Amino acid sequence: MALAESWQKAEVPGPLKAMLIPNPEVAASLISRSRNPVIVSGSETPKLEINGKRLIKYVEMLSERFSAPIVATSNTVRAFDEDRWRNVYSLSLAEATAKLSNPDWSVEGKNPPHDTALFIGFKYYTLWLALSNLKHYAEHLKTVSLEKYYQPHAAWSLPNLTDERWMENLEKITQKKEG
Amino acid sequence: MVSKHVKVKVDELKAGSAVLKNLEISLGRILEEYWEEPVGPTPQPEMTDLREWDKKLLEKYRPLYMPFCDVCCLCTMGKCDLTKNKRGACGLDMSAQQSRIVLLACCIGAATHTAHARHLLEHLLDRYGRRHVLDVGGVNIEVEAPITRLVYGIRPRTLGDLEDVLDYVEKEITALISATHTGQEGNNMDFESKVFHAGMIDHLAMEVADIAQISAFNFPKADPEPRFAELGFGSVDASKPVILVIGHNVPPAIEITRYLKENGLEGKVELCGLCCTAHDASRHTHNAKIVGPLSWQLRFIRSGVPDVIVVDEQCIRADTLIEAGKVKTPVIATNGKNCQGLPDRTMDDPEEVARTLIEGGVGALILDPVKVGEVAVKTALGLAPRRERFKVMPDVEEVVREAKKCRQCNECMRACPNNLNIPKAMVEAAAGKLEGLAGLLDYCIGCARCDSACPERISIHTYMAKASEKALKEERFKIRVGRGAIQDVEIRNVGSPIVLGEIPGVVAFVGCSNYAEGGREVAEMAEEFAKRKYIVVASGCAAMSMAMTRDEEGKTIYERYPGDFDAGGVVNVGSCVSNAHIAGAAIKIASIFAKRKLRANYEEIADYIHNRVGAVGVAWGAMSQKAAAIASGFWRLGIPVIVGPHGFKYRRMLLGDKDLKGHWEVYDARTGKKVYAGPTPEHLFYAAESKEEVLPLIAKLCMRPNDTTKGRAIKLTHYIDLYKRTYGRIPEDIHLFVRTEADIPITMKDEIKSFLEEKGWVETEIPDPTLLPRLIRRRVE
Numbered sequence: 001m002a003l004a005e006s007w008q009k010a011e012v013p014g015p016l017k018a019m020l021i022p023n024p025e026v027a028a029s030l031i032s033r034s035r036n037p038v039i040v041s042g043s044e045t046p047k048l049e050i051n052g053k054r055l056i057k058y059v060e061m062l063s064e065r066f067s068a069p070i071v072a073t074s075n076t077v078r079a080f081d082e083d084r085w086r087n088v089y090s091l092s093l094a095e096a097t098a099k100l101s102n103p104d105w106s107v108e109g110k111n112p113p114h115d116t117a118l119f120i121g122f123k124y125y126t127l128w129l130a131l132s133n134l135k136h137y138a139e140h141l142k143t144v145s146l147e148k149y150y151q152p153h154a155a156w157s158l159p160n161l162t163d164e165r166w167m168e169n170l171e172k173i174t175q176k177k178e179g
Numbered sequence: 180m181v182s183k184h185v186k187v188k189v190d191e192l193k194a195g196s197a198v199l200k201n202l203e204i205s206l207g208r209i210l211e212e213y214w215e216e217p218v219g220p221t222p223q224p225e226m227t228d229l230r231e232w233d234k235k236l237l238e239k240y241r242p243l244y245m246p247f248c249d250v251c252c253l254c255t256m257g258k259c260d261l262t263k264n265k266r267g268a269c270g271l272d273m274s275a276q277q278s279r280i281v282l283l284a285c286c287i288g289a290a291t292h293t294a295h296a297r298h299l300l301e302h303l304l305d306r307y308g309r310r311h312v313l314d315v316g317g318v319n320i321e322v323e324a325p326i327t328r329l330v331y332g333i334r335p336r337t338l339g340d341l342e343d344v345l346d347y348v349e350k351e352i353t354a355l356i357s358a359t360h361t362g363q364e365g366n367n368m369d370f371e372s373k374v375f376h377a378g379m380i381d382h383l384a385m386e387v388a389d390i391a392q393i394s395a396f397n398f399p400k401a402d403p404e405p406r407f408a409e410l411g412f413g414s415v416d417a418s419k420p421v422i423l424v425i426g427h428n429v430p431p432a433i434e435i436t437r438y439l440k441e442n443g444l445e446g447k448v449e450l451c452g453l454c455c456t457a458h459d460a461s462r463h464t465h466n467a468k469i470v471g472p473l474s475w476q477l478r479f480i481r482s483g484v485p486d487v488i489v490v491d492e493q494c495i496r497a498d499t500l501i502e503a504g505k506v507k508t509p510v511i512a513t514n515g516k517n518c519q520g521l522p523d524r525t526m527d528d529p530e531e532v533a534r535t536l537i538e539g540g541v542g543a544l545i546l547d548p549v550k551v552g553e554v555a556v557k558t559a560l561g562l563a564p565r566r567e568r569f570k571v572m573p574d575v576e577e578v579v580r581e582a583k584k585c586r587q588c589n590e591c592m593r594a595c596p597n598n599l600n601i602p603k604a605m606v607e608a609a610a611g612k613l614e615g616l617a618g619l620l621d622y623c624i625g626c627a628r629c630d631s632a633c634p635e636r637i638s639i640h641t642y643m644a645k646a647s648e649k650a651l652k653e654e655r656f657k658i659r660v661g662r663g664a665i666q667d668v669e670i671r672n673v674g675s676p677i678v679l680g681e682i683p684g685v686v687a688f689v690g691c692s693n694y695a696e697g698g699r700e701v702a703e704m705a706e707e708f709a710k711r712k713y714i715v716v717a718s719g720c721a722a723m724s725m726a727m728t729r730d731e732e733g734k735t736i737y738e739r740y741p742g743d744f745d746a747g748g749v750v751n752v753g754s755c756v757s758n759a760h761i762a763g764a765a766i767k768i769a770s771i772f773a774k775r776k777l778r779a780n781y782e783e784i785a786d787y788i789h790n791r792v793g794a795v796g797v798a799w800g801a802m803s804q805k806a807a808a809i810a811s812g813f814w815r816l817g818i819p820v821i822v823g824p825h826g827f828k829y830r831r832m833l834l835g836d837k838d839l840k841g842h843w844e845v846y847d848a849r850t851g852k853k854v855y856a857g858p859t860p861e862h863l864f865y866a867a868e869s870k871e872e873v874l875p876l877i878a879k880l881c882m883r884p885n886d887t888t889k890g891r892a893i894k895l896t897h898y899i900d901l902y903k904r905t906y907g908r909i910p911e912d913i914h915l916f917v918r919t920e921a922d923i924p925i926t927m928k929d930e931i932k933s934f935l936e937e938k939g940w941v942e943t944e945i946p947d948p949t950l951l952p953r954l955i956r957r958r959v960e
Contacts, residue, residue: 014249043868078907129245
């Protein structure tokens, strides 16, 4: 399985494909450089575990590490509420996609608007379509997929990974810098 | 009055006193005029006649495009890269290309229903004549064809009248398809308007098809309590010769039942069906059984149970002949649109055709439904004893042996639309544990892309079915057969409570079975809203999926809830083309209850429905172009449609933005003043990620500007309750839906009032809402 190949093999997007995130340090650096990142966490987030660790924990760690608000799609906000996690906003994936394509928008209503959006916890095809919209209509936005499988419509995407490698990546991306 | 030209040409006519040469007479076919209502502003609208109405909707509900493919490959100047809204060689940009593809899909859908309607009508005209009177509900129905009356502008009385309606439909579809040609339409919003036009035309074609077949085949005529039919894999008696019909065009199935009856064979041969032909066969005869939705095709064919397969048109697997060949089942194709490569035996002696099929023929194309009836029955009777050994699933040993060949390459999983973890189940199966494979079948849509992708050619789908064999054999459910139209008296009874909001909504579960999490979600959603006293309506494969869940007493939703169009009713209207009755019911609320003029008065009726009738369509497993066309017909009427996760692949939504206050203003028809009415309904076409997201959304999308305070309070109660249940908190947008304190549900008063205070809520007016300035009764200076 090639690293930068769509997980669902028929999903051949077109000439422009996501840049591969070769290692977690690159992802962390990409996110760190953005002025106002946002995390978009999908309907699968509360259901997924990686080797016994809940995916939602990684989303919360991402939020903490990069001081990024979380947009929880579908009813995912419930799981964050149960974790007593703050800084979470509930929008559907459809609404979040429409909002993110507006260059002046941020979920908290603050300036600067979002220039980077991280995606995690979606059904493969729902995300590829939402990312497709942003690829074509949101030039201001850098989209980063932190999913287990390569997402061709993102600007940057993790490659196709095993659970172990996915976990390793997320652990390193969310690791706080020393000092 | 409608005319259809007939030309008579005489080369030479000799009479005693004269000789006439080259005489040509042109006659118009004249429809008798029975309808005194004056013709409204838009009889037989062409594609730009309702453009202004479409614009009003499209300004509120903006397209969100999610390109499925970044290139266009429709002409030889291409492929063209449209990434990031680049223009192609023809000048089209990505937005226009996406809307163009949506239009193409809707045209395919509309053309499919239309060609079906034409084919069916011609058959019925041959058999019953042009003067056969339309009867969809006897004395209970005066408005027999609400869409035809509204769009085409006539009151059809006979089968012959419907020919003219289809002439119009065909003309419009041709024009719409031509707009997608290179170098034609270039504006995405105009494409979107044409999408709406295709949808409206599609509804017209569906209505023609269903009222024709109801009238001629004596289907239930708007009966709220028609008989029950048996549904499920296990309902088919495999000990008898079995004929399976698949598709949407019912005449071959009807001729099979006729032949059985005329030859004293009723009860001796099992007739069962898949997809809408099954719905319609069950509307015709109590002997027809429904196997299940279209996702059941492959598992049933591969079970070897059918001795003969009769296919007609639409939603039939393209590899039916190959799959049937594996279990030595002959296929009879019955429709020119789906010949399956088979030899045309229409003119041959049925006895001879049956003999060929019994002796090993793979199939035949027979374009005469009467002959199909005879050949199918004779073949089933002759072949069944010889096919005994094929009527079995593979044994467990075979599954284990084959599972051991699995390389764990993941190709099956990567081909699966639902990303099912087949490799894991294969490891378990290789160790003799089939539970994993069995569990996958509940989430399987029956596409068999896994089989196709497997480098070891393991028959994965078959083995899933084998692992679930016991459960499949126990699949026996009851479904109320399709009733067709909604009675006028039912409309009169519910018109007021719907429009005032006291019946909180009409929720229609329609469409195909491309579910992300299995069909049980449709049943659960339907049950939720039936319990809450919404009117639940169903059609097509969704209506079947709803029946495939039982309660503790073993009863299905159709056995637990009444079938009348009233609060708490669960109404199966029938097959795909019966969707016309759902739109028809909304139209009849405007015309019968509200007494709005119906004839060729589209804008006013749509405006009424959009602002007052709290209806929502849910196509949870929608996959086809027909489903797209059906949805677009509802959009033009201003009725929102929700699709399931795979519906993202329709590549565009129509979303409202509740933050843009100006988008939600309506005219108050009493004064002409523009009034903020809140985001009601908030979206027109929306794809959702999960059932949990959809439950409160359905309740929310049932709100309308016209709701009375009592009605709004009821609707808010359901919205807030469902939201709390699935999201675990109260919705953050309640303040947008509360207009006066009287809107606040009494049981939630304290909680909501403090929420409203936090939001700085202020009271707003409740308008007599309209989007049409011409309906303003008195202007404010």
